[in-house]
Amino acid sequence: MTTKDDSRQSKAGTTCDTDVVSGECSPAEGAVGRGAFALLGRLMAPYRPLAVAALVTLLLDTIGTLYVPTELSALLNSAIGAQGMGPLWDHALRMLVAAVVGSGSCVASYFLAARLAADVGRDLRVSVYRKSLELSASDFERFGTGSMITRTMGDANVVQQTIVMCFVMILPVPVIAVTSVVLAWGIDPAMGQVLVAIAVAMTVVSLVAIRRSAPIFLHLQEFVDRMNVRLRETITGVRVIRAFGRERRERRHLDETFEAYAENAVRVNLIFSVADCTTFFLMNVVEVLFVWLGADRVGVHAMQIGSISALVQFAIILLFFMMMAQFAMLQVPRALACLTRATELLELEPSIKDSVREAPTPPAEELLANERESPVAEFDHVDFRFDDASEDTLHDLSFAVRRGEICAIIGNTGSGKSTIAKMLLRFHDVTGGELRVAGRDVRDRSLADLRSRMAYVPQRAWLFSGTIASNLRMAAPDATDDELWHALDTAQASFVRELPQGLEARVTQGGTNFSGGQRQRLAIARALARKADLYVFDDSFSALDYKTDAALRHALSSELGASARLIIAQRVSTIRDADQILVLKDGRQVGLGAHDQLVETCPTYQAIVESQQRGGDLRG
The missing domain is CATH 1.20.1560.10 (ABC transporter type 1, transmembrane domain)
Known part of the structure; x- marks a missing residue:
């Protein structure tokens, strides 16, 4: 059982690449620098x-x-x-x-x-x-x-x-x-x-x-x-x-x-x-x-x-x-x-460096007007390749995420959906094309400014040891208890109200004292505690039942109506009401449009819908 993070440690340039059983070590790598x-x-x-x-x-x-x-x-x-x-x-x-x-x-x-x-x-x-x-x-x-x-x-x-x-x-x-x-x-x-x-x-x-x-x-x-x-x-x-x-x-x-x-x-x-x-x-x-x-x-x-x-x-x-x-x-x-x-x-130079050009503080009026008119996020012929890969993971992506709209991404496993979310936050940098947030290339913004505009729910709902309140305040340190309760209610995390300690209920490392669905709802509530221009949900509804999923999407529409939302999902039912759906296949953009439009024009999307709605009407 080797995790992705740890499987590459032998390539890390460590002092000695030693075999666990034999104890052999290359002299060149074992030399002290x-x-x-x-x-x-x-x-x-x-x-x-x-x-x-x-x-x-x-x-x-x-x-x-x-x-x-x-x-x-x-x-x-x-x-x-x-x-x-x-x-x-x-x-x-x-x-x-x-x-x-x-x-x-x-x-x-x-x-x-x-x-x-x-x-x-x-x-x-x-x-x-x-x-x-x-x-x-x-x-x-x-x-x-x-x-x-x-x-x-x-x-x-x-x-x-x-x-x-x-x-x-x-x-x-x-x-x-x-x-x-x-x-x-x-x-x-x-x-x-x-x-x-x-x-x-x-x-x-x-x-x-x-x-x-x-x-x-x-x-x-x-x-x-x-x-x-x-x-x-x-x-x-x-x-x-x-x-x-x-x-x-x-x-x-x-x-x-x-x-x-x-x-x-x-x-x-x-x-x-x-x-x-x-x-x-x-x-x-x-x-x-x-x-x-x-x-x-x-x-x-x-x-x-x-x-x-x-x-x-x-x-x-x-x-x-x-x-x-x-x-x-x-x-x-x-x-x-x-x-x-x-x-x-x-001495390792980070592959992603903070921008040397800082955003004006306070921004000029014309810059604010431009940001309001521009899409919150815009992918312009974007390519991406991992450092150790021989070919691109993502090819020629072009789409925009606008205020007040829901942009959804769906595709086969390994098609690069989560990588798109990570590029928005500059966990990875594009290797081709341009990715703009509020009208400016992400590489021209400071990391603090870029990430302050977004609220992110990762694919793996990770919680930190402490309390529910301390976990939620990671996104909004100054949030009041009322604001935290509001975020929890929106995220359909009503189970917190049933806990004797409420917001002060203990959370173990990783949140293992909660179920998978409860962890996801707490992670969503953490993101909702922050007022952001763009909310990124990376397959964040996978552990929810259909009823809770529907109630959560309805609450998000009411709560985040003026903000942009990017939803990465596996279930068609989660994204069918999105304003636009990006369909990926093997890292390539094979469809972009609303649900009804894609059902008519995109064979890949049709196959996904058919696999999830056997014998039903493709239009739902």
Whole structure:
């Protein structure tokens, strides 16, 4: 069960086109783009002072962390040398101050890094979401709904977490490594050389782990995309799955998807576990080595016994931070992959752009007069072709929708009826000819101005989670309760008055707590709440019974008598009273006229009527 939105997601230019079961990925597509670093720089630019403050507190934390072992060594050496209590108290006080400063700086650095990451993550989510609102229907289908959700939420979370890790786990390592080696070398050059060797060994282990894990991390976000798609379509279509008894099949497909993700995650965890165990082993080795070598150096009076404690602490601190950096570095390729995916989306030029020429405000009198005289919508030899199609979907359409009239469209399935409605709203742009609204090409109007003139009822009556009132006010934010009730009455949605909460009755996502006919009537009421020049009904009466259909059409005629109405329908009974009916066949205009005229002159329309009125008079 693959939806149209999600079926094309593998073509979206994602970071890695990974097979769900095999986990294979093309290296060319899996490569991280350079734009990831540029995007990260743009996101962090407004927060430079916050980043600097985090780095300063991080430096103080590092200094405090390394200063404590130094003073501990001096304290032990003073105690062993029987220099009295005065030096001991001095060293103890310095250790306390260093611990307090280091701890306070640690808390501050974590807070500042988390705040920086949260701000960057928020800006990334907002940017991706706003960009998604700018995309045309064809642009959006390149990515798919599941991928868009992952890019907005999951990818931003990965970037946010990685920023925190970089600040608190990776950036301190160079300072700690250099300082630890210098301090150890100052105590004893031989011990300093040992620490350098251990650090190099740890670096090799980390690089091997990162090299083996990074490609797998690059794949994981793609697996998340696939899981989102599978879960979304399975949960949405659960009734169909149950109706056909396909639970076992869908469970098996989900298990394959989850198993593919789990196998890759286990591989990463296994690599990290080996590296983690190796690090702890090196910690123990270096501790034993320093004690053993230190005892020998103390025995020949080349080093004081308290210095052994400092050397062990330097080694443990260095290896611990290198181990944490190793874990954080494994997240960096994944974060860069997420940034690359975001860059792909943010740098995409929408195929439909808002007009740079804005309509005059207020319009000139002659412009208003021209708009009143012109058809509300006029198709002038319009052609349309989808981006991935080899031939036109619509061919040479020429008709007009006028004020106070009903224009209906009927035709065989796949003839392009709904595409006409989407072109009016500029969800798609014409590829040939000209489409004018109120006398002006739609491409010369701003999208806000164009869509404010229309009220649209989509083919799929989609409702949003909230209340009935909040759904209706999407079309008219300032509508009063009385106006909403009027719209509901016109739409024959009398069932709302029977609900205990009335307008405040809850609506689940998609309106699944209402029947198909109730959802359609609520969607129609939402459109009627707006005062528009053109009302577009895209097969919006299909779930209504004949009696409700007739009552609704009668109410619309009384309510919208002065406005233009475009009705796309499958039933002849819904459109027989239209002022003009456009008949489509395979994307071509094969008839245009009133019902009686088409019954006499249009074979395609005759066939449609005959199929719906077997044995009856074609004139009804």
